[in-house]
Amino acid sequence: MTGFRIKNGGLIDRDTSLNFKFDGKSFIGHQGDTLASALIANDVHLMGRSFKYHRPRGVISAGVSEPNALVELREGGRKEANTRATMVELYDGLAAQSQNRWPSLNFDVGAVTSLASSIFVAGFYYKTFMWPKSFWEKIYEPLIRKAAGLGTASKQADPDTYEKSYAHCDLLVVGSGPAGLMAALTAARLGARVILADEGSRLGGSLLFENEEIGGQSGYDWSQSVLAELASLQNVTLMPRTTIFGWFDGNIFGALERVNDHVAVPAPFEPRQRYWRIHAKRAVLAAGAEERPLVFGGNDVPGVMLASAMRHCSNRYAAAAGKSIAIFANNDSSLRTSIDMKAHGVNIAAVIDTRKGGRILNVKGGKGVSYIETSMGKIPCDAVAMSGGWSPIVNLMCHRGAKPIWDEAIAAFKPPDVGAEFTAIGSAAGHMLLSECLAGGARAGTMKSRVPATPKCRDEAFAIQPFWWVKESIGKAFIDYQNDATAKDLPLAAREGYGHVELAKRYTTTGMATDQGKLGNVNAIAILAEASGKSIPEMGTTTFRPFYTPVSFGAFAGPFTGHHFQPVRKTPLHDWAVEQGAVFVETGLWMRSSWFPEAGEDWLASASREVKSARASVGLCDVSTLGKIDIQGKDAGVFLDRLYCNTFSTLSIGKARYGLMLREDGIVFDDGTTSRLAEDHYVMTTTTANAARVMSNIEFAHQVHWPELDVQYVSVTEQWAQMAVAGPKARATLQKLVDKLTLNDESVPYHAAQEITIMGGVEARLFRISFSGEHAYELAVPADFGNAVARAIMQAGAEFGIVPYGVEALSMMRIEKGHVAGGELNGTTTAGDLGLGKMMSTKKDYIGRKMAQRDGLIDPMRQCVVGIKPVDRTMKMRSGGHLLKQSDAPSMQADQGYICSVAWSPMLNMWLGLALFSNGRARHGEIVKVFDGLRGHHYVAEICDPVHFDPKNERLHA
Amino acid sequence: MKYSLFSLLKNSLSGHKNWTPAWRSPEPKKEYDIIIVGGGGHGLATAYYLAKEHGHKNIAVLEKNYIGSGNVGRNTTIIRSNYQLPGNNPFYELSMKLWEGLEQDFNFNAMVSQRGVLNLCHTDAQRDAFARRGNAMHLDGVDAELLDREAVREMYPFFDYDNARFPIKGGLLQRRGGTVRHDAVAWGFARGADLRGVDILQGCELTGIQTENGKVDGVQTSRGAIKCKKLALCAAGHSSEVAAMAGLKLPIESHVLQAFVSEGLKPYIEGVVTFGAGHFYVSQSDKGGLVFGGDIDGYNSYAQRGNLPMVEHVIEAGVAMIPSLARVRALRSWGGVMDMSMDGSPIIDKTSVHGLYLNAGWCYGGFKATPASGWCYAHLIAKDEPHKVATAFRLHRFRTGHMLDEKGQGATPNLH
Amino acid sequence: MLIPCPHCGTRPVEEFTFLGDANVKRPENLDDSNWQAYVYERDNPRGKIDEFAHHSGGCRAWLVVSRDTKTHEVFGAVIAKNFKRKQKS
């Protein structure tokens, strides 16, 4: 076959030449070319290899349905596999590689599979590769995996950026052919907010390449004048290079705008692609129709093309596929094709019309057409144009479950009726006459009864007689080109019991390639129907799914990649912590100071020093991440009584109390101290992890369960910077900051919660509570003061050798004290398990009370919190080890519990832990086996009281 | 006809004209000893094992659509036995053992591929939880390895280690975990059951359950009334619906879970990997597509499709884990209807109606369970007592408070 | 999917958190026999459902949305405290 550049005409700019490379070889094309058209113009037709048989393949379509001409475009981090050469706009310096071949496209060793193709029928792999068993993973599968797949994806990070955006409109028009243009124009003139989107590089649809006549001008000129008017209107947004890839609930459309794929590298500050979510009050599908291949021997030989694609290439890109072509069709469009191609000086070797009994039995020539064998004998030619009819592009309208409807008259499936929100027009609606397309467009553009007149136009005859398969074919007749599914595979599927259209799809992989059966599915359905003795509508289609065309992951991820995957949440003390040399750790979205190393310290040395200093004199810890919820209203107390399992209505003003919340199923949900600032004003603290969920639960409890209560709540987490000041010198340190208040056990007793001022008027809240077990306070100040106040505390504490301490030290101290936290509040423990059973009030209803009474939740054999320490005190413990009776062999049945939290105790100079242990409170003192198979570490440990350090809490009140 | 390289060669000589159907399409009989509702993986496996292990011949499987049209035919195909609760692990390990011999057993290549399942962790707390889980597995001799960051980097150097919002700290690896060709599981069990006399009735929807003084004695279907002695529900996402026909109300909500496949690629990712700082798990099918998924959409649904926010949520996590994915394209998305139970664990049990059995509540974890679910359900139906590895899957556990909650999320189905 | 929030107007689904059937009612007293059903049992209808939806990404009101679980068609939404539960027969 001999493709060539047509001397004149077309929409390419012959004055701008572009250099590009395919498989390392250099070529020249023009502005306005696609990679495919430029290659054809350069007489290159072999562009790819098929999936299973590695057959040589050339371009068959001129658009998104292309199954064969897939290339690896660009290099390095920008390399993309499986890119349709027909959709790639040529740019200077473009570099593309063919794929799925080795060593080269021309000579592909993989092609040997086609020799054994008589074995490699549909589903062959389900029937073999089973013996010997071990061979599957060792030999067969690796071979299959290597052979399968198409292009090779890059493993380097993508250097380009992506964006997301929302759009809203009264009318979304999908497709900018005559129907779409007419709809957009009509609606726009009526003042509606219109979005006109088309996946093509230019708007105009088929008018960019078909010779039509509208309103006395050429179809192309008409389209340009319409576009000019649309562009001038405020209420219209034109979106070329934008594919509507899916239709979703609420009439929301997903769209991909290829902002910079037509250039080598995006301009600075511009994304490569932009993902749109379009909220449309109404939408029209003007997506056009897809031409179907005919199914005959050798219909995959490079040079066999869809007739419309051949017209598209020559009329728009001035790239003729051959010098002498045969036309094979079952409908009137053959006329169009011969007229157009003749006009380009192409010889029409033959027009073979199935309606007149014409058949192509085989196409000869390996990597290009040399001649065809027909019912009338051999005919030499160098390309074949085929037309098997037209399938309206119904995809989007079926994305929400509706099935398309078979129409015998046009031998195609038409879109279903899905309501007024989304209607089809033009050939997408099965209207194959231009006049119908324009009329339908005008009708859709205005929902009113008075429809504006549409310009006069020339209608091409459209008559078709279904023809599905040249049974007498010599050689393979392909249905799904990319997956190498042949016409014979479908009857085989039916024969073996896979006759349901969905089973046949899965068994033969028909329609599962990157083109999703855009070309082949209807042929497949027809052949399957015949083989199963059913009609086409009885057989029906497979399910249409997003994405209409594949969408890059990058577009869906948008800017939320790498470090920007999720927002960073910083505490009000962040700057202070940085000054103090903090090492930070991700805690949910928060960044928390984890430890504050001095020169040469690792985390353990640092945290141990922090603990020792805090317990010896005083330390400062940022606890701002704790959830804080302002709860007000005259029923605030009653409300809290229902949220917590213990009582808060009786809490006296100026006091804090530790509270425990259950879920309705009786399991512990969250804990924290809640303080009463006034008769009708409480402030609740939650754990960092559960802050958001607690807030939602509060809202649910009030708005759903007890709306009669007069209570208001709002998160004040971010309003307050909160600092724990702990240690024997905590009081002395804080004394220096507080305004005219002497801190002592009378003025600020244990569990006091007071609103005070510090540093000459800064409002603050002072809580005398302790997580560390030390004499401690929590001081809250408005967030913007946080850094300054923290610095002031450090200054005040300097004389005592105050240290900042982080969450590592915090957790060492809480484990020394046996305070439960995340490791124990794991969503499966009860108040009893945590040793807090006594907190559960019996005087009131509260969330979780009833379900907490179930046998399984009060069973004494449940695992409850105990302390644990290695018998060999010098040994390191790790969390996650399971506990066994010394006499028992390892097994799940014998499992007695596990270690939830461990820490090195700087005070006791040993590793300590908290464990959940069956009937644990009754078993203090027992020696157990710790099973840590994961790290191959088994040892014995002693179960003990969870409070390892200062059991009498003397330090707390010191 | 036995499947083998030999039979394949033999048939190729006759142009593959002589293959017989993998299963018959019989007319429903008037009566069966056992009717199984649901031609998914579990229903077909149950029929297969009832016939093969318990010698039952007179069995029908009712499938309202085509076999495999439900979740078995649309899942992300991950199999593993890395559970931590004593009520779960032995069951899933039995399933793993059955997978390991399945293909030779039912003479169908289901491409069981033990390519390894790696769960990534990004915090110390996650690592501790993995340690607890891994050791639970070791207690019963199940393989598990705790990897540090460098070991993970070794396996998958192209993940994001240096610019990540939530740095990878390590992972829990089960090498025996992997993937199985989903459709082939349904087809293999169906063929195996059919060979042993089971009637597989496609396009046959259960529309009513006939009870006679508290005992099942037949069903109504879209293909007429059929009598039966025992009725075994196995309808996954539709469990509440079929159970309601017998007046039962289940601790289950139906939710939609989406899954996705990318364009076909040359080998890109060796095993199965799950992200720990977002919802994303991925493996590569033998055909070359990256098969991936994430979280359920979150609202009750019986539609086999979801919406864009979850697509974005899942793919944001994917690219966060593997930056080079940005250039890969998502080819197709779909959904399946999940039977989300109130504690995230399944139910295999008798019901208050005599002769009526229930297999449900698999959430998005029931594919890996397919063989064991069939095995234990068959045992329950045949012997009227739970199999010893499935004793924790009883329905009354919610009343007695013996929930089986691996995630600790409580009675909130869309959080499991 | 779009939800008509009575406070905020129509908003997309990702701004909402769902909590299942709104026709279950928390029993008033502890000896009620419906606790088990309230916490665990659901009709789980295929078709019309009234479900709790929290406008967590907006005004933070708890709503009851009525919707079809087969088609995802949304019929409307009311503020939770104004929702009238189906009378159980």
Add this chain to the structure above:
Amino acid sequence: MLRTSALLGVAKPGRFGADKGEPGVTFSLTQPSSMIMVIARKGKAKALNEALAAIKKTTVQWAGPDQYYVYNAPYTELKKKLEGVASVSDQSHGRVMFQIAGQKARAVLAKGTPVDLHEADFPIGKSALTQMAHVSVHLTRTGDDEFTLSVFRGFSESFWEWLTSQAGEFGYQVS
């Protein structure tokens, strides 16, 4: 002064992004002297509206059902004024507010919020609670091409970086 804004050293004045002549948008910090959340007590919604209407020299913005942000009013004073009518919580430090203005303001915001900002649906003076880039935002239209946004303090830096980066293609000014 003791007080340090969360965007100190983050929101640096200057001209950024693409240089296409006039900047597409301008960002500026517009933190009010106070930002107070008031929520009507049970049955006091109407009373609250009236009370707020009576208060001078402040801005009141809708912030949820029977909830408002009151800007530039001293907390203790307001609390007294609304005694028994509303619950009052100071958020002056808890939220960070800034403004985006310019002809591309809507285009930039559309990259984050699903709210239709067309003047027909979102006139001047209207506020919305929404989410942008995974962050909860209180968004108010203050002019034709002028909006204010407020977010939780802890997210403000992250959010600021995202929002400004989205204006890159148009070029933007930080004043």
